[in-house]
Amino acid sequence: MDDMRCTIGVRNPFALAELKENRRIEWKELEAGERRERLELDCECSYDKLFSPQSDSPVFGLIPDGAGRWK
Amino acid sequence: MTFAWQKPGGVFSNGLTMPFSRPVQGVLKDCHFIAALSSYAWMSKLRPNLSGNDGECDLYSFSLFSESRSPAQTVEVSERIWLNNSQYYGARSSDPQEYWPAVYEKAYAAFRSDQITDTPSMKVLDATGNPVMSLVHLTGKTPVFVTNAGLTAEMVFTRIKQKTQGNKTTVPMVAWTYESENAAPAQVIYDNDALVANHSYSILGIFNPPAGGHYVVLRNSFGIGAGEPDEGVAHGEWSHAADSSGSTRLNLDIADGIFALDMNLFHDYFEAFGYVGLH
Structure with a gap:
């Protein structure tokens, strides 16, 4: 198992959004497009850039220590 | 925003069951653990081990393994989790009426940090890993x-x-x-x-x-x-x-x-x- 990569890990952007707003978001009550917009707003990153480390996405960034501070 | 160890409500919403669809990751980078826990629950009818009460909260014990075929380590934690009022930091359940994934995750944090404590640093799980290794930690297989x-x-x-x-x-x-x-x-x-x-x-x-x-x-x-x-x-x-x-x-x-x-x-x-x- 020595060559099994152990550098896997990202943050849940939906949880990041809830931390930013400091409340639970009823995601299933939103349409898919609304969910994407909410992620963009709360994570301060365009939706299609959120999921690649080649962008400045909080999904791959430092741990947030409070609402609105991702990096 | 102030986080503290708190008990938000009922650990289980529908009997003492741990369905695969309930573990949801928080802001920690432990997708490897949450994916492994869900896969484990998909295969096995997981039941919590209610091991006691500290006077205020129930205590649950979990068996975890440092590597395959190693003896199980029993980690006992209370149902208090790291919360800012009702706002979660780490794992939560897809069912808002329960939160057992957060208790399991706390036990895993204590296990990974080699701390015999009910208040481990959850940041120990803000670390990368591998979901197969997390499966080993959960099953010993x-x-x-x-x-x-x-x-x-x-x-x-x-x-x-x-x-x-x-x-x-x-x-x-x-x-x-x-x-x-x-x-x-x-x-x-x-x-x-x-x-x-x-x-x-x-x-x-x-x-x-x-x-x-x-x-x-x-x-x-x-x-x-x-x-x-x-x-x-x-x-x-x-x-x-x-x-x-x-x-x-x-x-x-x-x-x-x-x-x-x-x-x-x-x-x-x-x-x-x-x-x-x-x-």
């Missing part, structure tokens, strides 16, 4: 992993299919994506929450829909979805051998983070998959 590069999509699908019965996995199985687009041999773009770079997923089984094609059924530890690839995702009802709850059907809905991915996309976007054996 022997790990196996297969890298997709060098195999054809058909070969990868066959390897997964060999560990299924009635379309459902017969062992706890997980997969992970490449570290970035540049690390993938094929041209890939991680631009939606169904396919995230450097992320861990549960493999639930295989799907061969009537319309044709071969798909791998995955669960995203995010527990919710907002987008998916333009092509290569199958929808509809998936029939499978009975899971740990006795259910034999599942609606493949990206809104639950559960989706069926075409085997060619699975081959290209995922670096590897793995499972723990029976020994």
Whole structure:
């Protein structure tokens, strides 16, 4: 198992959004497009850039220590 | 924002059960643990071990393993979790009326930090890992992993299919994506929450829909979805051998983070998959 990569890990952007707003978001009550917009707003990153480390996405960034501070 | 160890309500909402669809990842980078926990619950009827009460809270004990075939370590923690009033930091349940994944995650944090404490630093889980190793920690079983590069999509699908019965996995199985687009041999773009770079997923089984094609059924530890690839995702009802709850059907809905991915996309976007054996 020595060559099994152990550098896997990202943050849940939906949880990041809830931390930013400091409340639970009823995601299933939103349409898919609304969910994407909410992620963009709360994570301060365009939706299609959120999921690649080649962008400045909080999904791959430092741990947030409070609402609105991702990096 | 002030976090503290708090008891938000009932640990369980529907009896002492731990269904696979409940663990949802928080802001920690422990997708490897959440994916492994969901896969473990998919295979086994997990039951909590209520081990006592400290006068204010119930105590639960969990068996965890440092490596395969090592003796189990029993970790006992209370039902207090790291909260800012009702706002979670780490794992939570897809059912807002319960929070047992957060208690399990706290026990895992204590285990990983070698601390015999009810208040471990949850930041120990803000670390990368591997979902197969997390499966070893949960089960103590022997790990196996297969890298997709060098195999054809058909070969990868066959390897997964060999560990299924009635379309459902017969062992706890997980997969992970490449570290970035540049690390993938094929041209890939991680631009939606169904396919995230450097992320861990549960493999639930295989799907061969009537319309044709071969798909791998995955669960995203995010527990919710907002987008998916333009092509290569199958929808509809998936029939499978009975899971740990006795259910034999599942609606493949990206809104639950559960989706069926075409085997060619699975081959290209995922670096590897793995499972723990029976020994």
